[in-house]
Amino acid sequence: MDEVIIKGLTKRFDDLTAVDHIELNVPEGSIYGLLGPNGAGKSTSIRLLCTLLTPSEGTACIGGFDIIESPVSVREITGVMPEESNHTLYSTMSTYENLEYFGKLYGIPDAEIPERIEELLNFMGLWERKDDPAGELSTGNRQRLALCRALLHRPKVLLLDEPTSALDPIAAKKVRELILSLAKKYRQTFFINSHNLAEVQRICDRIAIIDKGRILLSGKTKELQSKLQASQNFTIRVTDDLEKALSIAKSMSFVTSAEKEVDSLQVTIEDPIGNNSTLMQSLLSQGVRIIEFAEEAATLEDLYLDVIKGGVNQ
Ligand SMILES: Nc1ncnc2c1ncn2[C@@H]1O[C@H](COP(=O)(O)OP(=O)(O)OP(=O)(O)O)[C@@H](O)[C@H]1O
Ligand SMILES: [Mg+2]
Incomplete structure (x- = not known):
């Protein structure tokens, strides 16, 4: 079952079309990575999905x-970590109170709130x-707190805008492991914006590449790499x-x-x-002595650069 279905989703800001008729399906329990250069329309897409913005055209369904x-x-069924999540926390409230307030707002039973926060x-x-x-x-640490807040009410779908951009490598790894285990264990669905191609390659089973509001390529990470x-x-x-x-x-x-x-060459x-x-034979027959002839694994970065430059046939 597809947990997120995006149908012709479009957002215009005056003359600028930030998101241009995008169509994407995100199956339940999958981790979907949305990649693209600065200004491509990634955050606008997340703002539309989490209902912070209203579409100019098209729509999307989340959990039906x-x-x-x-x-x-x-x-109710989504957890959101917006791009400016640092600014959406209440700065004078404590770390704990931020989560407690949010837990009450989302109707988590009072008896469960302290346990979940801890x-x-x-x-x-x-x-x-x-x-x-x-x-x-x-x-x-504010980014960590924002992630706690997105997860607190155990939403079916998580919309995360660059969730690890400010995290140190150890914290980022922990978050990646958490996302993988939540998707596997509880079938939570993740839609993640990221600039970290290695990270996306590690955790996202599907990706889409967006530029100037348009999806240039989408599909299963492994299949796209094999292209x-x-x-x-x-x-x-x-x-x-x-x-x-x-x-x-x-x-x-x-x-x-x-x-x-x-x-090397x-x-x-x-x-x-x-x-x-x-x-190899040609080199050897002309007297070149080879020490190494190694294939480089295709990375998501190669794919990304190719697509953004318009090199891959879609
Ligand atoms: N509220 C707004 N009013 C006018 N233009 C906007 C608004 N929000 C975003 N835009 C424009 O829409 C385009 C897409 O912006 P968006 O923030 O979605 O990009 P992004 O892919 O998230 O980029 P980044 O990687 O830099 O975070 C940009 O050209 C941006 O300037
Ligand atoms: Mg953004």
């Missing part, structure tokens, strides 16, 4: 509720700071005569780019299965 017709129900604050390493005013926390396998990068190290190896590589019709690095080979051994 339409964001235009049933915004209250949508808010569990989350402990997990996020904030328990020692529970009595400090939220306004006195560091940026990263890149049509041409592949290789690192070639030789004992000496890097120049000779470079000119041999450049002479091959299937080598689309060959560059010399400090002590970086070569892109079209249809690498077969062609890579042709290049």
Whole structure:
């Protein structure tokens, strides 16, 4: 079942179309990553989904509720971490009180609130700071608190705008593990904006790439990555005569780019299965001694850069 269904969702700010007829489906229990450059429309999409903004056209359904017709129900079943989440905390209230207030607002039974708060604050390493005013926390700790707040009422769907952008590497890893376990164990659905491509590659089972309000590419992370396998990068190290190896590589019709690095060649080979051994044989037969001929795994970063530059056929 699709937990989030986005249908022709559009947002215009005067002449600017920030979100342009996007169509996306997010299955229950999946972790969906929305990637794109600055100003692409990622945060606007999240603001639309969490009903902070009204669409100019189109709509979306979350957990079966339409964001235009049933915004209250949508808010009940979603947890949101907006881009400016640091500013949406009550700075004079303590860390604990922020969560307590929010828990009451969301109708969590009074008896359960302290237990849930303690569990989350402990997990996020904030328990020692529970009595400090939220306004006195560091940026990263405020981001941790905002994440606790998004999770507190155990929503079915989480809309997180760059949830780990201010976190140190250890905290970011913990959050990634938490997201993975919640999706798996409780089938909570995550829709995450991020600039951290390595992070998205690790946790998101599906991604979409957005630019200028339009979805350029979307699908399962693994399948999209395999699109890149049509041409592949290789690192070639030789004992000496890097120049000779470079000119041999450049002479091959299937080598689309060959560059010399400090002590290696970086070569892109079209249809690498077969062609890579042709290049290898050619180097060996002309007396080049190869130390390493290594394939580089296609990363989400390659895909992202290709799509943003318009290189991948969609
Ligand atoms: N309230 C607003 N009024 C006018 N224009 C807006 C408003 N909110 C966003 N925009 C514009 O909409 C476009 C998309 O902005 P958005 O914040 O969604 O981008 P983003 O993908 O989240 O970027 P970033 O990676 O920098 O966070 C931008 O051109 C932005 O200037
Ligand atoms: Mg943004």
